[in-house]
Amino acid sequence: MPIRRQVIADDLRNQIATGQLKTGERLPSEALLAVQYEVSTPTLRSALALLQGEGLVEKIHGKGNFVRHGRRRITYVGGGRTPFRAGQIVSAERITISTTNLGAEGHLVALLGVPPHSPLTEILCICHEDGMPHSLARIYVPRDLSPAGESGAPVSEQRLGAWLGEPRPPLAEIRERVTARPPKPEETAALRISSSLAVLDVTRAAVDTTGRVVEATLLVLPGDRADAYFLNQLPSPQAENDG
C-alpha cells in the first residue's frame, strides 16, 4: 500500500523537477493542497516536511511554502583552521559574536583535553545571510588563548571579529565529527528552522604542534541547506602498509 505522504511528495517533487513549479514560486496553501490531494492537513503537512528536509521547499510561517532556489547553499569546509577564516563557512553577510567565560565541563573536558573546570572562553557566533540566520557556532578556547587573555575581560564584537581572522600558531591536526540530529529548542529559535528538520552537528577540535587542543567548535547547520565538505590529500605514494 502506497504511503500517501510519499505519493504527494513524489508528485510535488516531480512538478518542481519539470518546472511546473518554478524556483521561488509559492505553493498553494496547505489547506488548499489538502483538498486537492484529498488528504487531511496533517498528512499534507508531513508530505511538505519531506520536501523541506530535502531542501526543495522552504516554509515561512504566515506566508506559505516556496520552491527553494536550486541546491544547498551553506557549505562547511572541513580540515581548515577556524570556521571563520578563509571562507570555510560561506560568506556570511553579518556575524553576531559574543563571549562568555566559563569552566570546562561535560564533553568539553574530553574534547579539549583539559582538567574539569579549566577556564574557557565561549565565543558564540550566529551567521546571517539574506537577513536570515544560517549557522550557529560555539567556539571554546582556553582562557589564556582567548582574545580577552587570562583576565576574561569583555571584548567588543569588532575586536572579536578581528581576533578570529588573525593568524595563529600552526596547527598539527584537525579532528571533526559530523552527526545528524533534531534541533534543540534554542536552535530552532536561533536558526529559525522547523523543529521537524534535522541539523548537521559538526564538532571540531584543532590541535597545535605541541599536541595541545587550542580550540573546540560546536557548529550547528540547518539540515535542509547545509553540506559539509572534506578534502583529504593523501601524503605519499608509499606507506601503504595497512592490514
Added chain:
Amino acid sequence: MPIRRQVIADDLRNQIATGQLKTGERLPSEALLAVQYEVSTPTLRSALALLQGEGLVEKIHGKGNFVRHGRRRITYVGGGRTPFRAGQIVSAERITISTTNLGAEGHLVALLGVPPHSPLTEILCICHEDGMPHSLARIYVPRDLSPAGESGAPVSEQRLGAWLGEPRPPLAEIRERVTARPPKPEETAALRISSSLAVLDVTRAAVDTTGRVVEATLLVLPGDRADAYFLNQLPSPQAENDG
C-alpha cells in the same frame, strides 16, 4: 508557551539520564504514556520521535520503545581508501553485496568525471550488525577497474568481498560530502528505520595519482546511530599563506 512534545521529551530524557529508565529497558506503551502525560497519541509520538532522532530511544514496531545502549555505534571514518577496507565502516558482521552494470548518468557523471553513458559497475552493499541492517553503500567503479573487468560478467559475492579488500594503486585525494536528509522509501525499508528519522548521506570520490576518479561511493547511514569522523593531519608548519 512551552511546547508539550518538548516538555515530555525533556522529562523522558531526564529519566534516562538519571537512570530511572535503564539502558535496554522498555518504555510504557505509547497509549499509556499518552494517558500519563495527558496528551493525545500523535503528540506523545512526536515527543518520542525527538528522542529517537537523538539516539536515546529505539522504536520497534509491534514491540515497543526501548532505551538505547549508550552512544552512537556506527562510525564512518572519512579520508580513507574504500569504506570497506581497514574497518572504516565499523566491523560489520555480514555484508550483502551485489553488482549491476549501468551507464553513467546524472550526478555520477560529474562525480566520476567520466563522459555520459560510460560503462560503470555498481556494487551495492548492505551491512548488518546484530541481525539489523546498519548501512547502505552504492559504490560506482569504472567498468575496466571493476572486479568483473571490461566484460561486466557476474561475480560471486565472495569474490566481491575479496576484491573490496584487495590493495589498489595509491590514491592522491579523497573528496567527501556529508548531508542530512530524510530517507527515501527504499532506504527506510533497507535500513529498517522510521521515516521520521534523518539519514547521514556521505558522497565520496577517490582520485588516484593520475587524477582519475577510480571510485565514487554513495553511503547512507541511519541518523540516530551514525557519526562520521574526519581526521586531517596538516602537512607542515610553513605554507600558511592564505588570504
Added chain:
DNA sequence: GAGTGGTCTAGACCACGAG
C-alpha cells in the same frame, strides 16, 4: 488473539505576516 506501533482523519485553537 492481544498488544504494540504506523498511518491517517477532521476538525480545533494559537501565532505569525501583510495590508
Added chain:
DNA sequence: TCGTGGTCTAGACCACTCA
C-alpha cells in the same frame, strides 16, 4: 483583519510481534 502555517486533539483502521 485575514490568510497563513504551528500545535494539538480524540479518535479510526492497518501492520507487525509474540504467545
